[in-house]
Amino acid sequence: MRLNSKTRFIIKLLIIGLVLIVLYLFFWGRLNFMCPWLIGFDKIETESSVIYYHKGEVDLRKFPKVDSLIVKVENFHNLKFQRKVQIVISSNIKEHRRFNGHDVKFVTQPFWGRVYILYSREYFETKAGALCSYLQHELSHSIINQNITNSKLTGYPLWFLEGIATYSSQMLGHDGYPPLDTVRQRILRGYVINPVDWGTFGMAAKGKTVNTYPLNDLYKYAYSEFAFIVDDLIEKYGKPKLISLLHLSLNDQKFDIAFRSIYKIEFKDYFRTLINVEKLPPTRGH
Numbered sequence: 001m002r003l004n005s006k007t008r009f010i011i012k013l014l015i016i017g018l019v020l021i022v023l024y025l026f027f028w029g030r031l032n033f034m035c036p037w038l039i040g041f042d043k044i045e046t047e048s049s050v051i052y053y054h055k056g057e058v059d060l061r062k063f064p065k066v067d068s069l070i071v072k073v074e075n076f077h078n079l080k081f082q083r084k085v086q087i088v089i090s091s092n093i094k095e096h097r098r099f100n101g102h103d104v105k106f107v108t109q110p111f112w113g114r115v116y117i118l119y120s121r122e123y124f125e126t127k128a129g130a131l132c133s134y135l136q137h138e139l140s141h142s143i144i145n146q147n148i149t150n151s152k153l154t155g156y157p158l159w160f161l162e163g164i165a166t167y168s169s170q171m172l173g174h175d176g177y178p179p180l181d182t183v184r185q186r187i188l189r190g191y192v193i194n195p196v197d198w199g200t201f202g203m204a205a206k207g208k209t210v211n212t213y214p215l216n217d218l219y220k221y222a223y224s225e226f227a228f229i230v231d232d233l234i235e236k237y238g239k240p241k242l243i244s245l246l247h248l249s250l251n252d253q254k255f256d257i258a259f260r261s262i263y264k265i266e267f268k269d270y271f272r273t274l275i276n277v278e279k280l281p282p283t284r285g286h
């Protein structure tokens, strides 16, 4: 079939339009996380990071010392960053939303493990401690994203990523994240979020226990509960096993299989035992 010249012209126009849209998304939009370049930003380079920001709009005087946080994060995860950590600080919500597709202030994307932060005076000027914890939390995601293949990341349980990030950045008890004892009390009262209901990377489907959680701090509580599980695994079995679980599930095995081979119990059985009130460990301070 021969296309007439008008049809050919329209097809060419559509292809050019499509290419322009993809280029726009790659440089300035939702695909930027795969783009090696950040256009239109000033930058500061440290030994282990590159910070992209807008001069005159972002006050970096109280910004955490990224290099020392990176050392902490590498030590906790017993992993190395494969490349310098890129941190992109947007000073307006439109730009941040353009890159991430939503308004969450701290986001880490796959591929380069690039961290996107929405600038706010509240955190950058008056809540420097919380900013430091949030950045360390994102660096946990970043180091994992740099050490996992994209196909393995898809399907990885989100609860474990959030639990390990929240635990390692010591966010519990700060900025609205319930401390361990509060988590324990809520579990005793039946406010349990089943980690499986939190979904997997790329499929953040929210299951029943998420949809029926009755209080208004769903995200902060969920992250604290997931950190509570990480804390329990460390208390019961030791940190080396937790790190073995992390490494095994990043490289060789699916998370549930890695969990079973490290702890000799299915995750769902371990979790059922954990939330069983009779079997809860005695309260310990934290």
Ligand SMILES: [Zn+2]
Pocket: 137, 141, 161, 162, 165
């Ligand atoms: Zn997170």
